[in-house]
Amino acid sequence: MVFVRPVTMNDLDALVELASRAGAGLTTLPKDRDILQRRIFKSERSMEHIPDRPGGEGYLFVMEDAQTHAVVGACGVVTKVGGFEPFYAYIIETRIHKSTALKVRKEIPILHLVRQHNGPAEIGSLFLDEKYRGKDNGRLLQLVRFLFIAEHLDAFEPQIVSELRGLISPDGRSEFWEAVGRHFFDIDFAKADYLSVVSKKFIADLMPRHPIYIPLLPKAAQDVIGKVHESSKPALKNLEGEGFTFSGMVDIFDAGPCVWCRRDDIRSVRESRRGVVTEISSSPLSSQAFMMCTQIGEFRATVGKIHFIDLERLRIEAECAEMLKLSPGQTIRYATLRPPSAK
Numbered sequence: 001m002v003f004v005r006p007v008t009m010n011d012l013d014a015l016v017e018l019a020s021r022a023g024a025g026l027t028t029l030p031k032d033r034d035i036l037q038r039r040i041f042k043s044e045r046s047m048e049h050i051p052d053r054p055g056g057e058g059y060l061f062v063m064e065d066a067q068t069h070a071v072v073g074a075c076g077v078v079t080k081v082g083g084f085e086p087f088y089a090y091i092i093e094t095r096i097h098k099s100t101a102l103k104v105r106k107e108i109p110i111l112h113l114v115r116q117h118n119g120p121a122e123i124g125s126l127f128l129d130e131k132y133r134g135k136d137n138g139r140l141l142q143l144v145r146f147l148f149i150a151e152h153l154d155a156f157e158p159q160i161v162s163e164l165r166g167l168i169s170p171d172g173r174s175e176f177w178e179a180v181g182r183h184f185f186d187i188d189f190a191k192a193d194y195l196s197v198v199s200k201k202f203i204a205d206l207m208p209r210h211p212i213y214i215p216l217l218p219k220a221a222q223d224v225i226g227k228v229h230e231s232s233k234p235a236l237k238n239l240e241g242e243g244f245t246f247s248g249m250v251d252i253f254d255a256g257p258c259v260w261c262r263r264d265d266i267r268s269v270r271e272s273r274r275g276v277v278t279e280i281s282s283s284p285l286s287s288q289a290f291m292m293c294t295q296i297g298e299f300r301a302t303v304g305k306i307h308f309i310d311l312e313r314l315r316i317e318a319e320c321a322e323m324l325k326l327s328p329g330q331t332i333r334y335a336t337l338r339p340p341s342a343k
Contacts, residue, residue: 003302003323007060014071029125054079076125077145085200086115089249110211120159144301146268147293165229166256176255179221225255242267272335279315295331
């Protein structure tokens with residue numbers, strides 16, 4: 001059984017190992033020990049005092065195997081992006097070109113660079129060890145952030161976005177980068193991806209200001225715009241089940257899609273509830289799967305069954321109580337692991 005908890009500095013070596021297996025394109029989980037160390041430090045500081053308004057805090061969580069104590073996955077959320085280093089993306093727009101003399105009217109799709117200095121919140125850094133993909137582990141790791149957001153609504157921007165990994169070849173080649181970015185930056189995709197985590201100043205210095213006409217790009221580059229990497233398709237499906245939709249924006253490096261949803265409209269945020277655990281069952285319970293998290297103390301989350309004694313009192317299984325370090329009388333936040341329409 002697995003559970004999710006906030007990252008600590010003791011997880012640094014394990015996180016570096018996870019990042020080394022994530023592959024190119026997972027910008028928010030770089031294969032850089034110093035950067036990961038700073039991210040852990042920032043997360044620990046953010047957890048010490050969760051504010052009542054978003055200020056760019058970053059929370060990083062890890063999934064732990066309860067038996068082996070191995071760190072097998074990671075996920076994160078930032079309360080607000082932007083500030084001195086804005087959030088960059090290409091928005092897909094349509095421009096009309098027409099000639100009355102030739103009786104021609106053309107709708108031409110373009111990529112227009114946008115910079116956002118004031119929000120939104122962003123989820124990212126999602127990666128799970130291949131051996132643990134399945135048994136709802138991936139879904140828990142992805143959606144658990146929404147339980148955390150539901151517990152601290154005012155600490156997050158009212159819009160949540162997620163940049164999904166775009167189509168990249170096994171050897172790390174991005175057709176979109178080769179057609180666009182390389183001409184302006186003169187470095188390969190992996191290097192640009194890494195530098196965007198260190199500092200975004202080079203983007204402001206070198207990124208083309210004028211719109212890019214999509215039909216002028218090579219077909220291989222056009223074909224990947226807005227397309228998600230094969231490994232990220234389950235993540236996209238989960239987010240769509242939570243209410244996320246395509247924002248019309250794509251990543252400036254690999255053209256992966258950016259999806260978004262209003263914070264309060266996210267299913268797991270909207271439908272989650274609090275309840276008091278009054279009984280802990282030593283025998284298995286029969287119910288659909290719920291994700292649940294602690295309401296006070298250290299944030300912990302896992303998946304399990306819930307028996308509703310009434311609207312406010314709950315019975316959970318002993319294994320879940322052990323994962324969450326819960327005693328009778330304590331409160332949890334819970335939500336169904338899947339949307340009602342999902343099997």
